[in-house]
Amino acid sequence: MLIKIDGKTYKGHPGETLMEVARRNGINIPSLCYKKGFEGLGRCRLCLVEVSEGKRSKIVSACVYPIKEGIEVTTITDEIIKMRKDIILLLLLRAPDNEYIQQLVKEYEVKAPERYIQNDNDDCILCGLCVKACEKLGTKAISLVNRGITKKVSTPYDDPSKDCIGCGACAETCPTNAIKLEESNGIRTIWNRDFDLVKCSICGKYYTTLDALKFIEDKLASNEEHICDTCKKKSTASKFKESFQHIY
Amino acid sequence: MHDTTIRKKILVCCGTGCLANNSYSIYERFVEKLKDNPNITVETSIKATGCNGLCEKGPVVKIQPDDISYFKVSIEDVDEIIEKTIINGQIINRLLYLDTNQKKRIVNHMDASFYKHQHKIALRNIGEIDPLCIEDYIERDGYKALHKILFEMSPEEVIDEVEKSGLRGRGGAGFPTGVKWRTCASFNNFPKYVICNGDEGDPGAFMDRSIMEGDPNTIIEGMIICGYAIKSNKGFLYIRDEYELALKNMQAAIDNARSHGYLGKNILGSGFDFDLEIVRGGGAFVCGESSALMASIEGNVGEPRAKYIRSVEKGLWDQPTVLNNVETWANIPPIILNGANWFKEIGTDTNAGTKVFSLVGKVKNTGLVEIPMGTKLSELVFDIGGGIINNRPFKAVQTGGPSGGCIPKEHMDVPLDFDSLSKMGSMMGSGGVIVMDDTTCMVEIARYYMDFLSEESCGKCTTCREGIKLMLNILTNITEGKGELEDIDVLESLGNTIIKASLCALGKTAPNPVLTTIRYFRDEYIDHIVNKKCPAGVCKNLTTYFIDEETCIGCGICRKKCPVDAISGSLKEVHVIDEGICIKCGNCFTACPKDAVKIGGAAYAY
Ligand SMILES: Cc1cc2nc3c(=O)[nH]c(=O)nc-3n(C[C@H](O)[C@H](O)[C@H](O)COP(=O)(O)O)c2cc1C
Numbered sequence: 016m017l018i019k020i021d022g023k024t025y026k027g028h029p030g031e032t033l034m035e036v037a038r039r040n041g042i043n044i045p046s047l048c049y050k051k052g053f054e055g056l057g058r059c060r061l062c063l064v065e066v067s068e069g070k071r072s073k074i075v076s077a078c079v080y081p082i083k084e085g086i087e088v089t090t091i092t093d094e095i096i097k098m099r100k101d102i103i104l105l106l107l108l109r110a111p112d113n114e115y116i117q118q119l120v121k122e123y124e125v126k127a128p129e130r131y132i133q134n135d136n137d138d139c140i141l142c143g144l145c146v147k148a149c150e151k152l153g154t155k156a157i158s159l160v161n162r163g164i165t166k167k168v169s170t171p172y173d174d175p176s177k178d179c180i181g182c183g184a185c186a187e188t189c190p191t192n193a194i195k196l197e198e199s200n201g202i203r204t205i206w207n208r209d210f211d212l213v214k215c216s217i218c219g220k221y222y223t224t225l226d227a228l229k230f231i232e233d234k235l236a237s238n239e240e241h242i243c244d245t246c247k248k249k250s251t252a253s254k255f256k257e258s259f260q261h262i263y
Numbered sequence: 264m265h266d267t268t269i270r271k272k273i274l275v276c277c278g279t280g281c282l283a284n285n286s287y288s289i290y291e292r293f294v295e296k297l298k299d300n301p302n303i304t305v306e307t308s309i310k311a312t313g314c315n316g317l318c319e320k321g322p323v324v325k326i327q328p329d330d331i332s333y334f335k336v337s338i339e340d341v342d343e344i345i346e347k348t349i350i351n352g353q354i355i356n357r358l359l360y361l362d363t364n365q366k367k368r369i370v371n372h373m374d375a376s377f378y379k380h381q382h383k384i385a386l387r388n389i390g391e392i393d394p395l396c397i398e399d400y401i402e403r404d405g406y407k408a409l410h411k412i413l414f415e416m417s418p419e420e421v422i423d424e425v426e427k428s429g430l431r432g433r434g435g436a437g438f439p440t441g442v443k444w445r446t447c448a449s450f451n452n453f454p455k456y457v458i459c460n461g462d463e464g465d466p467g468a469f470m471d472r473s474i475m476e477g478d479p480n481t482i483i484e485g486m487i488i489c490g491y492a493i494k495s496n497k498g499f500l501y502i503r504d505e506y507e508l509a510l511k512n513m514q515a516a517i518d519n520a521r522s523h524g525y526l527g528k529n530i531l532g533s534g535f536d537f538d539l540e541i542v543r544g545g546g547a548f549v550c551g552e553s554s555a556l557m558a559s560i561e562g563n564v565g566e567p568r569a570k571y572i573r574s575v576e577k578g579l580w581d582q583p584t585v586l587n588n589v590e591t592w593a594n595i596p597p598i599i600l601n602g603a604n605w606f607k608e609i610g611t612d613t614n615a616g617t618k619v620f621s622l623v624g625k626v627k628n629t630g631l632v633e634i635p636m637g638t639k640l641s642e643l644v645f646d647i648g649g650g651i652i653n654n655r656p657f658k659a660v661q662t663g664g665p666s667g668g669c670i671p672k673e674h675m676d677v678p679l680d681f682d683s684l685s686k687m688g689s690m691m692g693s694g695g696v697i698v699m700d701d702t703t704c705m706v707e708i709a710r711y712y713m714d715f716l717s718e719e720s721c722g723k724c725t726t727c728r729e730g731i732k733l734m735l736n737i738l739t740n741i742t743e744g745k746g747e748l749e750d751i752d753v754l755e756s757l758g759n760t761i762i763k764a765s766l767c768a769l770g771k772t773a774p775n776p777v778l779t780t781i782r783y784f785r786d787e788y789i790d791h792i793v794n795k796k797c798p799a800g801v802c803k804n805l806t807t808y809f810i811d812e813e814t815c816i817g818c819g820i821c822r823k824k825c826p827v828d829a830i831s832g833s834l835k836e837v838h839v840i841d842e843g844i845c846i847k848c849g850n851c852f853t854a855c856p857k858d859a860v861k862i863g864g865a866a867y868a869y
Pocket residue numbers: 431432433434435436437438440460461462463464465548549550551552553554586587588589591693767768769
């Protein structure tokens with residue numbers, strides 16, 4: 016299926032979203048709640064673009080818009096820039112001190128009137144990626160609760176969650192680094208709960224929690240060596256090299 | 264012995280409003296008193312009916328075939344009604360409806376100004392039948408439309424008829440119902456589902472509740488007809504949890520319809536299967552939105568999704584689904600029975616039929632009103648509503664629920680239909696109409712709705728959640744006297760972004776109350792911001808009351824009405840308000856017979 020983005024023609028597959036086609040082709044549509052491999056969430060609203068079908072055109076959010084044959088997409092118009100600025104302003108008022116939001120503020124030259132700034136800062140912009148990441152793992156320890164201005168991400172009743180394995184996937188996907196993950200003396204603290212950390216058998220650094228290891232071992236029904244990602248990469252790389260040395 | 268040639272029907276309203284005023288005891292008293300009463304020579308039947316619409320004048324008791332309607336009946340009146348009206352055919356004047364427009368008491372409520380202008384289709388049976396009695400419904404042509412479609416019409420013919428009628432969805436958006444059914448029918452993907460939206464989240468609206476309570480069978484019949492038309496065998500009714508009576512009556516009606524062969528397998532021997540199930544809604548406003556509602560039925564969080572693929576294609580559990588509003592369903596059986604042309608004759612070209620409005624606020628007669636589409640707003644407020652309470656100056660009307668808009672008195676001639684209301688920057692919504700007088704502050708109204716929506720938005724999109732919050736903050740500042748002129752521009756500009764950039768219709772309409780009040784009452788915003796004055800005397804920071812020396816006649820009424828003794832003055836002398844004591848309740852302002860109490864701005868502004 017062929018579509019046009021900013022005048023150029025691109026190929027897409029039925030069922031793909033506009034964002035997927037754009038990212039694959041290196042076209043930058045800003046977003047905070049989109050992550051490759053995740054379904055689009057349509058939450059942050061930064062990915063608004065204009066789509067024309069014949070004579071009609073409308074504003075859609077690219078991360079949830081399924082492409083259609085023959086559409087023409089414009090990713091930047093005055094109207095879209097104005098909307099993005101307003102959205103960034105709203106994010107800025109929510110998370111005034113957040114460095115990731117500040118980057119957007121600079122890029123789009125947004126200024127918040129002093130009078131509108133309130134003292135209820137929250138780095139979390141409710142993009143929902145952490146909840147999705149946790150859901151994908153199958154842990155479902157956190158969810159979006161409440162509605163309206165009281166909406167937030169939390170464990171059930173804000174209590175330490177039984178289901179959490181302390182793996183930190185949520186913190187890793189967070190686009191604004193809003194999830195608190197602290198480590199000291201072999202203990203990781205996240206979502207109000209302490210987890211014992213495990214050392215890598217090669218480099219000796221703490222790299223994951225005992226609960227996370229157990230969870231994966233149960234799931235895969237395997238008992239692998241405890242090796243951190245960095246060392247794992249290194250060892251595959253050296254194995255790779257070895258096998259090539261035999262060839263040449 | 265009973266004379267069976269004369270039958271008297273006593274209809275006791277047992278809608279939620281009347282029940283709250285003890286109407287069920289009245290019903291029981293009638294039953295008890297009439298049982299084996301040797302003085303009664305006619306055959307009587309007593310019915311507990313659904314809501315008559317004029318709740319504030321309830322409990323309502325109607326006697327047929329004499330067409331006598333009694334209002335504000337109490338349990339003590341029952342004996343007198345039996346003695347005088349049932350036995351001796353006399354009318355009890357005291358209990359008749361007092362029509363403020365016609366300035367007289369009225370025997371048959373249908374002659375009252377409140378009812379005279381009405382045209383009942385969706386509400387046709389309510390107040391006339393016992394909702395728990397399927398025979399009552401059948402007696403008034405119930406399930407005839409079902410017979411007709413099952414044995415005389417093809418599914419395509421049913422869709423043609425609904426489409427030709429021009430019926431548009433009564434849940435708010437006004438989407439053509441026939442088109443929705445046709446699109447859904449075009450997908451060859453089974454199973455398909457039929458859903459009734461009985462969430463009615465709009466505070467102040469109660470037409471859907473009334474229909475579910477008072478005439479549940481019409482909804483059931485409408486849904487079966489749709490099931491037949493789109494080839495679906497399963498329907499859901501999503502009803503909010505607080506609607507106890509509606510839930511009870513709907514469930515009873517479903518069970519009853521099933522045992523009569525109208526629901527279940529092989530309906531009336533036609534070979535068509537269809538059944539219904541009730542799902543209780545949690546009561547969030549946003550769960551009335553179609554995709555959030557379906558998510559909620561599926562057991563997920565009630566958040567809307569992007570509808571680039573519509574629910575007629577992928578709805579409930581990703582299957583083709585038709586969702587219609589309660590009132591929409593109630594219109595289906597009469598359309599099938601009387602034909603599309605009959606329906607099209609009512610209302611206007613592009614807005615066929617009637618709409619039920621719930622008329623509330625500072626208007627004399629409040630309640631449910633069903634009128635042809637295109638009726639003028641002024642007719643609703645003055646002819647039917649009887650005008651403003653205490654004949655105060657009329658200021659504006661808010662239509663369309665929390666994200667509707669305010670229409671000023673200059674535009675009172677606007678026809679009440681989907682398109683005209685949208686053009687005004689407001690909307691039909693579910694049909695809520697709130698009447699406002701001069702003591703309503705338009706900035707405060709806008710602030711109030713933003714407060715409501717800030718809690719009722721699902722909170723998914725940045726624009727809706729944070730945008731409404733910012734609007735609320737700005738409006739709160741203005742009502743507290745901390746506004747600046749640039750705030751108005753920010754509200755307008757931000758409002759437009761929220762409308763365009765939000766995901767669902769809640770966000771896309773949320774700025775309406777703000778944008779319409781700025782559009783029609785900009786001066787009032789400027790008064791708040793520049794002159795530090797709330798002309799309606801609502802924003803306490805921006806209000807002072809004083810008595811005009813020239814006009815005051817020293818009657819002392821205001822002094823007596825003041826709850827904190829802030830007013831002094833002797834009889835026939837000019838009275839004075841002590842600014843330091845006054846709590847700005849405004850009692851003196853509305854009480855003064857000479858309009859000598861004036862509203863000034865913030866004390867500090869002088
Ligand atoms: C925030 C929001 C709340 C809604 N609430 C209701 C409701 O309570 N009842 C209803 O019938 N429709 C409601 N709607 C409209 C529905 O989304 C949908 O359009 C309607 O139920 C379709 O039925 P209709 O075509 O018969 O009107 C709401 C829409 C929005 C955006």
